[in-house]
Amino acid sequence: MTRGPVLLTPGPLTTHRDTRRAMLRDWGSRDDAFITMTADLRRRLPKIAGAEQTHVAVPLQGSGTFAVEAAIATLVPRSGKLLVLVNGAYGERMVSIASRLGLTVAAERWAEDQAVEAARVDSLLAADPGITDVAVVHCETTSGLLNPLDAVASVVGRRGRRLLVDAMSSFGALPIGLGSGSSLMASSNKCLEGVPGIAFVLAERSAIAAAKGNCASLSLDLHEQWRGFEANGQWRFTPPVQVVAALVAALDRLDREGGPAARLRRYGENFDVLSTGMARLGFSPFLAPALQAPIIATFHAPREPWYDFAAFSEALADRGFVIYPGKLTRAESFRIGCIGALGAADMRRFVKAAQTALAGMRLLRRPVGVSEGHASARCSSGSRST
Ligand SMILES: *Cc1c(COP(=O)(O)O)cnc(C)c1O
Numbered sequence: 513m514t515r516g517p518v519l520l521t522p523g524p525l526t527t528h529r530d531t532r533r534a535m536l537r538d539w540g541s542r543d544d545a546f547i548t549m550t551a552d553l554r555r556r557l558p559k560i561a562g563a564e565q566t567h568v569a570v571p572l573q574g575s576g577t578f579a580v581e582a583a584i585a586t587l588v589p590r591s592g593k594l595l596v597l598v599n600g601a602y603g604e605r606m607v608s609i610a611s612r613l614g615l616t617v618a619a620e621r622w623a624e625d626q627a628v629e630a631a632r633v634d635s636l637l638a639a640d641p642g643i644t645d646v647a648v649v650h651c652e653t654t655s656g657l658l659n660p661l662d663a664v665a666s667v668v669g670r671r672g673r674r675l676l677v678d679a680m681s682s683f684g685a686l687p688i689g690l691g692s693g694s695s696l697m698a699s700s701n702k703c704l705e706g707v708p709g710i711a712f713v714l715a716e717r718s719a720i721a722a723a724k725g726n727c728a729s730l731s732l733d734l735h736e737q738w739r740g741f742e743a744n745g746q747w748r749f750t751p752p753v754q755v756v757a758a759l760v761a762a763l764d765r766l767d768r769e770g771g772p773a774a775r776l777r778r779y780g781e782n783f784d785v786l787s788t789g790m791a792r793l794g795f796s797p798f799l800a801p802a803l804q805a806p807i808i809a810t811f812h813a814p815r816e817p818w819y820d821f822a823a824f825s826e827a828l829a830d831r832g833f834v835i836y837p838g839k840l841t842r843a844e845s846f847r848i849g850c851i852g853a854l855g856a857a858d859m860r861r862f863v864k865a866a867q868t869a870l871a872g873m874r875l876l877r878r879p880v881g882v883s884e885g886h887a888s889a890r891c892s893s894g895s896r897s898t
Contacts, residue, residue, distance in 0.1 A: 517829070518858055521836045522653045522681065522808055523576075524701045524708045525852030527762070531706060534761035535754035546753055547745040549760055554741060556763050558714050560683065560772060563690040568720060570738045571712040573752055576680045576699035578732065579711030581609045583676055583697050584647070586727040586734035587719060588615055592644035594676075595620060595636060597628040597664070600654030601839050602678055606647045613728070618643065624655050624840055627803055630663035637671040645674045651682040651805045654839045655798055656847070658682075658805035662689060669693055674719070681807050684766060685776045685851065690714060700755060703775065703807070703851055706762035709755035765853075780806040782850040782859045789863030790848075793870060798838075798845055807851055813844040818873050821846060827869035833862050 519526045539546040550571070557569035572579050584606065588594050594615055596606045599622040610617035620636060622628055628648060637643055646668045650661050661677065668675045675694040682688065683696065684703035690696055695715040700706035713734055715723075720738050727733035731749065740748040769775055783806035787797060790811055798810035813819060824846070825835050838845030850859070 517832055517834045518854065518862070519834045519852060520849045520854075520862060521834055522702075522847065522849055523699075523851075525705060525849065526854055527701075527705055527707055527758075528765060528853040531758050531762045531765065531853070534757045535707070537757075539753040539757070541747060541751050541753065546751070546756070549756055550741070550747065550751070551745055553756060553760055553763070556760075557712060560766075561688050561690045561696065561714060563714060566692065566716055567690055567695070567714040568717050568738060569712050569714055570720065570734050570741065571710050571747075571756075572732075572734070572737060573709070573747070573749065574711055575708060576697065576702075576711045577605065577609075579697040579699065579713050580606060580678055580680075581613075582711075582727070582729075582732040582734045582737075583695060583713045583715070584609050584615070585613050585729055585732050586723045587674070587676065587695055587713075587715065588645045589726055590615070590728075592616070593618065593640075593642045595633075595640075595643045595646045597633065597646065597648045597659070598622070599626060599628055599657065599659070600624055600649065600652035602649045602652060602654060602680070603647075606649075606676075606678065610647075616642075624652075624842070625657070625799055625803070627657060628659050628664065630660060630667045633664055634667045634671070637667070637673060643673060645676060647676040647678070649678040649680075650688065651679075651686065651807050653681040653808055655810045656805055656808040657799055657803045658686070658807075665689070665691055665694055681851070682805065685772055685779055685807070686805065687772065687776075692716065693719075695719060700759045700762070703772075703779075704759065704762050704766065705851075705853055706759035707755055709752040710759060776806070778855060779850050781856045782806070782854060783809065785856045785859040786848055786850060786863065789860070790866070793863070793867055798840070798843060808847050808849045810838055810840065810845050810847050813838075813846060816874075818876075820873065823873055823876075824866075824869055827872055828862075828865055831865040831868070833865055 554569045558564045677696045683698035700710040701708040723735040795811040
């Protein structure tokens with residue numbers, strides 16, 4: 513199989529050849545074939561969350577953040593107040609978005625290795641009747657932590673507020689119940705395994721219909737985007753036609769795999785192979801097992817004088833694997849994604865590559881005082897250190 517690098521990153525991810533092949537033609541934005549494809553996409557996305565009766569899909573050109581920004585700008589009224597639950601970089605991003613939009617925003621923060629707590633959210637909502645909307649990240653991709661979405665949703669619902677869920681790195685694999693009063697944001701290129709370029713919001717039909725005039729931005733106005741789709745089935749502005757085609761092909765693959773439950777099983781196997789293998793190599797995980805989603809794993813950087821992330825990732829890249837450094841504010845770490853068109857065999861190959869990379873670093877980066885004999889081993893090892 514012809515294959516580029518294996519991306520063990522938080523996205524974009526490794527995609528299947530058939531998904532990329534679906535892009536090998538042109539469509540005009542007004543072609544019947546393309547309008548049908550868009551309709552198919554809009555019909556299938558809410559089904560993944562079992563929300564086809566209540567929610568509509570509003571796709572948007574751009575990366576995931578575009579949908580987060582569009583949802584906050586459109587669904588939170590300008591006179592409202594947004595409470596953002598933060599335990600990582602993506603929660604912080606929602607705080608920045610809301611502040612820049614000039615919305616009244618409150619942030620409640622937890623440590624990066626702690627789940628948000630529904631009970632605390634309940635007290636905050638009880639204490640501040642001005643809060644109209646709450647935003648939470650489902651799987652916080654900063655660390656890989658799974659927040660207790662159902663508990664938060666039930667508290668927010670009981671208190672009569674609306675909920676925005678950043679389900680970017682969970683939608684398509686982890687189960688998500690979208691109740692009334694909840695909307696969700698996700699994108700083409702994470703657990704759906706499409707190529708990057710489309711984000712989307714699943715919004716309650718009544719909420720999106722009521723959101724007219726909220727959004728000060730023209731291109732991010734989800735209400736207008738929705739009205740465009742409903743009026744003539746077309747995207748308001750130039751659609752990423754090939755990305756739509758790839759996403760529809762990716763949804764076909766998801767169906768053939770057996771839906772989100774089957775996909776989650778595959779990711780779970782990937783995660784198990786990875787975590788067992790990494791533990792054997794001496795790496796310790798950042799999160800307690802109970803908080804970990806099988807989406808992306810964060811490992812502490814070894815505290816060895818010879819360890820260097822740049823050298824480690826370069827040695828892995830030489831063997832075909834791309835990994836990214838951690839995004840934590842405190843601990844030095846790196847992250848390994850378990851999602852994408854990958855299986856347990858890929859993860860086993862990765863663990864082997866990591867083992868080889870570590871062995872090379874131990875040899876190459878010995879502390880000063882290394883003997884002549886070792887210096888020649890250094891020249892013959894074949895991997896680069898800078
Ligand atoms: C990937 C991701 C996003 C969006 O990132 P983009 O780079 O804009 O696609 C937002 N939230 C979470 C939790 C994510 O994992």
